[in-house]
Every structure is written in C-alpha cells, then in structure tokens.
Amino acid sequence: MTNLDPGRMTQLPLRRPAIGDLVLGHHLGHLRATRRLTADEVHRRLPARRYLTPRSLADMEAGRNTVLRRALDDGLALALARAYGSIRAADDWEATLDTHHRDCETGTSNPDLSFADTGPGSLHRYQLLEQAATTLVVTVAGDLMPAPLHTEAMRQQILQRLPSARAALRSRRRVYVTNEARCGLCILYNDGLPLENNALWQYHVDMARSQAFTARLERPGGGVVALINESLLHTYAQAGTQPWTGQLQHVARLAEGTGLSVRIVPLRSGQTILVNRVELRFGQHRTVTVTPCGPHETLYEDMADDRLTAQRRAALGHRESLELLRRAAVGTLELPW
Incomplete structure (x- = not known):
C-alpha cells in the first residue's frame, strides 16, 4: 500500500483552499455519504490531531479548507482512506499528487488555478x-x-470499436446508480475496475452521468x-x-x-x-x-x-x-x- 511522502501537497497553496481541495474533498464527502457515516463517526476513526474536528472534516469535503493536505503531509493518507471506507483512495492521491508535484515544479501547472486529477478514480470524481x-x-x-x-444505439456503436469494452455489452450488472444511499461506481472503483479495463470503467461512468x-x-x-x-x-x-x-x-x-x-x-x-x-x-x-x-x-x-x-x-x-x-x-x- 502506498505511503505518501510528506510535503507533496505543499506544492499547492498552503494557506487557502484551491481547486484540488474541492475535487478530492468532494469525493471524500461522497464516500462518507454512501457509507452512511456522520462526520463525527469519521472523526472517531482518525488519529487525534488538533486540526481534525467534525466541523473541519465537513469543510474539507466541501473544499473550503486545506485539512486534506495537512493530513497527507502528516502521513495520515492510509488512516484517512480507512476512515472513509476506501483504501483505494490513498492510491489515487499518490497518482494524482505525483503528477501535480511534477507539473508545479516544471511550471506547467498554476497551483492557484489548475489541478490535474490523474488518479484511477478521476472519471468518478x-x-x-x-x-x-x-x-x-x-x-x-x-x-x-x-x-x-448518447442513444443506446450510439453507445453500442462506440463500444463495438473497442475490443476491451465489448464485455460491457454483455454486462447485466446495473451497478452504476449513484446517489447518497448506494453507489455502484464505488463498488467498481474499490474492486479495481479503473485499472483493469479502462473502456468498461468509462462505460459505467457514462451511464451514471446519463442518469x-x-x-x-x-x-x-x-x-x-x-x-x-x-x-x-x-x-x-x-x-x-x-x-x-x-x-x-x-x-x-x-x-x-x-x-x-x-x-x-x-x-x-x-x-x-x-x-x-x-x-x-x-x-x-x-x-x-x-x-x-x-x-x-x-x-x-x-x-x-x-x-x-x-x-x-x-x-x-x-x-x-x-x-x-x-x-x-x-x-x-x-x-x-
């Protein structure tokens, strides 16, 4: 399992929230909601830190603070992922922050204004x-x-061009429903589909978007x-x-x-x-x-x-x-x- 190096998130502005906080924080809020956890319950699962409170976690999920970055810099990636019920989220942070760190160093990304989400769950986010x-x-x-x-006929026309996606035509599991009570995409995400079959993952995300x-x-x-x-x-x-x-x-x-x-x-x-x-x-x-x-x-x-x-x-x-x-x-x- 990944262990984020301290300091990676410092490539983003430390004193004010940025677009990366909104993207990653909103996903955490979704994970909590679909598991029917309260902010208090998540807080009790985390190590004690002064900046980690139920209120600060709620603001983190809304992208209104830098708590997520502080927690990752403190080496709490795995603890945070476990608290929200998705170990795979820590792998996502690793992939995304590696790219963002490199982009900031080369000057191709403005940390105040831009954020490239390159993790396996980027489509779902x-x-x-x-x-x-x-x-x-x-x-x-x-x-x-x-x-x-897309119409269903158009969707199948596109899938037929992609050999790796043809299994989607045979898939009868309608698991792409996304709401606060259940999220089929999270099931596929935690099962590793984004890494196993990109085209099939895209198909299910597109179906959720269509709904x-x-x-x-x-x-x-x-x-x-x-x-x-x-x-x-x-x-x-x-x-x-x-x-x-x-x-x-x-x-x-x-x-x-x-x-x-x-x-x-x-x-x-x-x-x-x-x-x-x-x-x-x-x-x-x-x-x-x-x-x-x-x-x-x-x-x-x-x-x-x-x-x-x-x-x-x-x-x-x-x-x-x-x-x-x-x-x-x-x-x-x-x-x-």
Whole structure:
C-alpha cells in the first residue's frame, strides 16, 4: 500500500483552499455519504490531531479548507482512506499528487488555478462534481455528442470499436446508480475496475452521468447548455443512417421538451470549438472549467474559460439552433458551400 511522502501537497497553496481541495474533498464527502457515516463517526476513526474536528472534516469535503493536505503531509493518507471506507483512495492521491508535484515544479501547472486529477478514480470524481454543479455548459469539439446524451444505439456503436469494452455489452450488472444511499461506481472503483479495463470503467461512468443528466433536465432550473459545431450536424446528416440520424432526433427531442438548450456555433463565425470542455457553475460565485484528457486524467481550472465564453457569444440562439438540428435529423440541412 502506498505511503505518501510528506510535503507533496505543499506544492499547492498552503494557506487557502484551491481547486484540488474541492475535487478530492468532494469525493471524500461522497464516500462518507454512501457509507452512511456522520462526520463525527469519521472523526472517531482518525488519529487525534488538533486540526481534525467534525466541523473541519465537513469543510474539507466541501473544499473550503486545506485539512486534506495537512493530513497527507502528516502521513495520515492510509488512516484517512480507512476512515472513509476506501483504501483505494490513498492510491489515487499518490497518482494524482505525483503528477501535480511534477507539473508545479516544471511550471506547467498554476497551483492557484489548475489541478490535474490523474488518479484511477478521476472519471468518478468528475462525474460527482458534474452532478453537484448548479448549471453546465458543454462544448462539443469532435463528431460525438456528449456521452450522457448518447442513444443506446450510439453507445453500442462506440463500444463495438473497442475490443476491451465489448464485455460491457454483455454486462447485466446495473451497478452504476449513484446517489447518497448506494453507489455502484464505488463498488467498481474499490474492486479495481479503473485499472483493469479502462473502456468498461468509462462505460459505467457514462451511464451514471446519463442518469444524472436525465434527472437534471427534468428539474426546473437544472438545465444544460450544449455548444455544438455546425460541422457536426453536416457530418451526421451526410451519414444518413442509424445511429447518426437517431442521435440527432434524440437530441432534438430533448431540446424541445426538457432543460437542454442547444446552441450551434456556425461555420461562418470563426469560433470553431477545437477541444471538448465543460463549464461547471456552483451557485453565483464559482465557475470551474473542466477538460477531459483521457480515462485517468481530468484537468480543472478554477475560472471561466475565455474561449468558451467567445464560442457562447458566437453561437446561434436556441430556437434557430433547434431548427438546424431538426433539418439535419431529416436530411434537409443544406451544406454552406
């Protein structure tokens, strides 16, 4: 079992909470909630330290203090992981902090503003923050809609391309439900699936995200804005077959009857989306920009991204975008050249 070297977390600002505290702390709060533990019960499981109190643990889970970093610097990684009921969390901290330590030393990461989560559970930690965010703005750079908006036909089409993920098609264990009473992803996480089969782990996380998206889109004020390149509509329309047209029809139905707002970035705008990003808003005062970089890496920036803001300004309104989406779905969208 890993034993974090003291001082690794000092590469983050010591006197004030940073984005890394939010990412890792929120995961610990989830672990505690799914095990139905109170902050007092977790506190009683930990070695005595003046800075470890039920109140400071609650603030740690909300990313409002630096208690997690202090505990790791004190060599309490294993004790903390045990107290929260997941020994594997200590391995995650090791992988993530090794990378962050290196990034800070080379100057490729600003500890005040950015944090690269490279641990095995990074996808689950992102999914939890996405689920907790007040609103989402999702940008689509490639030729695939966001995973939570995929139809089942599209999901299977993607999985068929990945030999290591074909087992997902045969998996009948619906263990990806994520709430405060039960978390199937935590079961898979503790069983080591993220290290054994990246594609299958991604599949289950995407299913959990899809469930959370469905619930969010049905809630008043819990909507999602999807910024999509116009070129994606033409790519899908030219394919003219399932699952591509079915995917367009599915997104159009969601945009018509739920909290999904579709905004098309026109080709003529010069603001083509080049990288998939998600803007998470937490209330009125905090915006976090997230860039997925693979099955074991997620980059967080504790600020709004100017490029995303420019793309949102250039995008067509919801009604005009929805009309383009409908036309693409029935094959009547004309090419702009």
